[in-house]
Amino acid sequence: MRFRPFQPPKRLLMGPGPSNVHPRVLEAMARPTIGHLDPAFTDMMDEVKALLQYAFRTRNEVTFPVSAPGSAGMESCFVNLVEPGDKVIIGHNGVFSERMRENVERSGGTAVMVDDAWGDPVDPQKIEDALKAHPDARIVAFVHAETSTGARSDAATLARLAHEHDCLVIADTVTSLGGIPLEVDAWELDAVYSGTQKCLSAPPGLSPVTFGERALDKIRARKEKVRSWFLDLNLVLGYWGGAGKRTYHHTAPVNALYALHEALLLLREEGLEAAWRRHRQTHERLCDGLEALGLELIVDPQYRLPQLNAVRVPEGIDEAQVRARLLHEHDLEIGAGLGPLAGRIWRIGLMGQTCRQENVRRCVEALGTVLAEAGHTADVDRARVAVGAV
Numbered sequence: 001m002r003f004r005p006f007q008p009p010k011r012l013l014m015g016p017g018p019s020n021v022h023p024r025v026l027e028a029m030a031r032p033t034i035g036h037l038d039p040a041f042t043d044m045m046d047e048v049k050a051l052l053q054y055a056f057r058t059r060n061e062v063t064f065p066v067s068a069p070g071s072a073g074m075e076s077c078f079v080n081l082v083e084p085g086d087k088v089i090i091g092h093n094g095v096f097s098e099r100m101r102e103n104v105e106r107s108g109g110t111a112v113m114v115d116d117a118w119g120d121p122v123d124p125q126k127i128e129d130a131l132k133a134h135p136d137a138r139i140v141a142f143v144h145a146e147t148s149t150g151a152r153s154d155a156a157t158l159a160r161l162a163h164e165h166d167c168l169v170i171a172d173t174v175t176s177l178g179g180i181p182l183e184v185d186a187w188e189l190d191a192v193y194s195g196t197q198k199c200l201s202a203p204p205g206l207s208p209v210t211f212g213e214r215a216l217d218k219i220r221a222r223k224e225k226v227r228s229w230f231l232d233l234n235l236v237l238g239y240w241g242g243a244g245k246r247t248y249h250h251t252a253p254v255n256a257l258y259a260l261h262e263a264l265l266l267l268r269e270e271g272l273e274a275a276w277r278r279h280r281q282t283h284e285r286l287c288d289g290l291e292a293l294g295l296e297l298i299v300d301p302q303y304r305l306p307q308l309n310a311v312r313v314p315e316g317i318d319e320a321q322v323r324a325r326l327l328h329e330h331d332l333e334i335g336a337g338l339g340p341l342a343g344r345i346w347r348i349g350l351m352g353q354t355c356r357q358e359n360v361r362r363c364v365e366a367l368g369t370v371l372a373e374a375g376h377t378a379d380v381d382r383a384r385v386a387v388g389a390v
């Protein structure tokens, strides 16, 4: 067997993440590695923290990227906040809230699952009922932007209800950060985690998190050590914490942090609100194109995520074959359905750098072509007009 340097194919990434990474970010990542305690590096870390505060809209001091993907940010929030015996109410409307349950149970807590249909947002009324039925609950957790279905939940209202019942809030914002309005301070979200490879368009592998004072108080008051050495905030903050001296905890992924820094600079140059607007407008154009192709989105318009579009697979179409042809013949990646939606939907992502009108045109033309060849009576010409391709 002969080994050669790996050359990835050029793909347009329109699935549930990763999204396409801007050349400036790739170039930043290729700069020379320096020591993770080098003052030049720790100065850059301070900028990463400030830029994340900007993206999260928070003044929280404890705002930094965990050195591992979004799932580690999730684990970091749960393992630090949940103590053995704690009851956690979880809004359950997709894949990622199921993982929350795993995290609660592995931290020694009890999960109370509040079910909504996949494709629906978390229903605040059901959360309020659960809070009344479980006055001993300590935490409410939910996914703001459920990537498995494309539904947005009302994080502000859910957080208000939780606080009215003396609960803290853990919010998954992996897919929302940089793509739709997210206001950590205004909505008083206590512990929040995200990811780099969705609307921030940095490579996967880091998980921005932010913890507010109430969350830190609960962590400081723990009677038992955090059940993870690596994610224990008390230890991690020796490295990422306030200004001044940094002590070795683990070797930070130096080049991945260069990449995140550059991706956040791009966001800042565009402006957060302009990025939200771009996601919304590009999504509207995609909807026009899909509609012209005779395709439907499964989520009610008022709860749709612009960055993740769950499209119903038409009757008689082999969904996996369509995805395979898009990948191999059009270099276009879209996502499959998960759980109860497996085989029934495609997930078309418009995240971060991928979220551009020209990519909508490419996607609608390619999907229309493949569907027409598969026997779906799609009006590809009308779709081309709808997305401004002709």
Ligand SMILES: *Cc1c(COP(=O)(O)O)cnc(C)c1O
Pocket: 017, 069, 070, 071, 072, 074, 096, 143, 145, 146, 147, 148, 172, 173, 174, 175, 195, 204, 205
């Ligand atoms: C992608 C995603 C995660 C997990 O992130 P990884 O980087 O894949 O570990 C968690 N929650 C949501 C909502 C996601 O979309």
